[in-house]
Amino acid sequence: MTMDFSRDKPIYSQLVDRICGDILKGKLQLGDRLPSVREYAVETGVNVNTVQRVYKELEAMNITETKRGQGTFITSNEERIELLREEMKNQLAENFLTSIEALGFSKEEMLVVLKNKA
Amino acid sequence: MTMDFSRDKPIYSQLVDRICGDILKGKLQLGDRLPSVREYAVETGVNVNTVQRVYKELEAMNITETKRGQGTFITSNEERIELLREEMKNQLAENFLTSIEALGFSKEEMLVVLKNKA
DNA sequence: CATAGTGTACTAGTCACATATTACACTATG
DNA sequence: CATAGTGTAATATGTGACTAGTACACTATG
Numbered sequence: 001m002t003m004d005f006s007r008d009k010p011i012y013s014q015l016v017d018r019i020c021g022d023i024l025k026g027k028l029q030l031g032d033r034l035p036s037v038r039e040y041a042v043e044t045g046v047n048v049n050t051v052q053r054v055y056k057e058l059e060a061m062n063i064t065e066t067k068r069g070q071g072t073f074i075t076s077n078e079e080r081i082e083l084l085r086e087e088m089k090n091q092l093a094e095n096f097l098t099s100i101e102a103l104g105f106s107k108e109e110m111l112v113v114l115k116n117k118a
Numbered sequence: 119m120t121m122d123f124s125r126d127k128p129i130y131s132q133l134v135d136r137i138c139g140d141i142l143k144g145k146l147q148l149g150d151r152l153p154s155v156r157e158y159a160v161e162t163g164v165n166v167n168t169v170q171r172v173y174k175e176l177e178a179m180n181i182t183e184t185k186r187g188q189g190t191f192i193t194s195n196e197e198r199i200e201l202l203r204e205e206m207k208n209q210l211a212e213n214f215l216t217s218i219e220a221l222g223f224s225k226e227e228m229l230v231v232l233k234n235k236a
Numbered sequence: 237c238a239t240a241g242t243g244t245a246c247t248a249g250t251c252a253c254a255t256a257t258t259a260c261a262c263t264a265t266g
Numbered sequence: 267c268a269t270a271g272t273g274t275a276a277t278a279t280g281t282g283a284c285t286a287g288t289a290c291a292c293t294a295t296g
Contacts, residue, residue, distance in 0.1 A: 154241075154242060154243080155242080155243065155244095156241085156242085156243095167244095167245095170243075170244070170245095173243080174244095184242095184243065185242085185243085186242065186243050186244080187241075187242045187243070188241095188242060188243085189241090189242060189243085190242090190243080
């Protein structure tokens with residue numbers, strides 16, 4: 001496959017985002033098994049170590065559980081996923097507000113822009 | 119002064135944002151002279167080269183003009199600043215929308231969150 | 237024309253990231 | 267119990283972004 005990655009962010013981080021997105025979108029279901037590190041490395045065209053880092057990161061976030069010899073699985077803990085959803089939503093909002101404040105825009109002003117966009 | 123910088127973004131980039139913000143907020147006026155690279159380096163506690171990079175970046179954005187031996191000045195071109203304002207507003211909005219889409223959130227959902235925040 | 241204050245250029249060091257390679261540990265399966 | 271497929275760990279290497287130190291070039295000013 002050899003995905004294309006943006007250059008302004010580490011690959012491993014983009015992959016984490018991608019997987020989180022797939023979970024939140026429902027493309028990946030609770031309990032699903034992720035591809036093996038070697039498989040996913042080939043799929044995405046990156047090194048095994050990079051994939052390992054992705055899986056490590058996900059596990060640290062408590063959204064996957066890895067079992068030696070078996071694979072890496074999305075947690076079956078629905079609460080955790082729901083919490084993740086809220087966390088990420090909040091994080092996004094906070095970051096956005098911080099950015100607009102730093103640049104001198106008002107929240108109201110930005111809301112208008114957002115509404116008028118695709 | 120020794121400002122504190124976030125670690126997830128280059129210092130020079132944060133300084134560019136800061137100055138842009140100060141311009142858009144009116145803290146810096148058209149035609150104003152910025153501190154010299156050395157002055158600003160001391161003020162912020164970073165290296166002269168870092169400041170130079172900031173000024174270079176700003177000049178590339180056409181929002182400052184630098185004159186050897188004299189200093190770096192905010193452009194007097196009001197249109198340019200107004201354009202900058204629109205550009206940055208759009209950029210912020212686009213980035214935000216891209217992020218929320220990647221993570222599987224809807225625009226409407228996020229608008230609600232934003233409204234309910236400080 | 238000397239001096240001090242500008243911006244600028246060059247070189248080098250550090251660090252995070254990504255890669256490559258190799259070896260190890262565990263588990264399922266025949 | 268052999269084998270193939272999992273995740274894990276360790277080491278070395280290359281590269282690019284960022285920062286720092288130092289020296290240079292230009293300009294105003296007395």
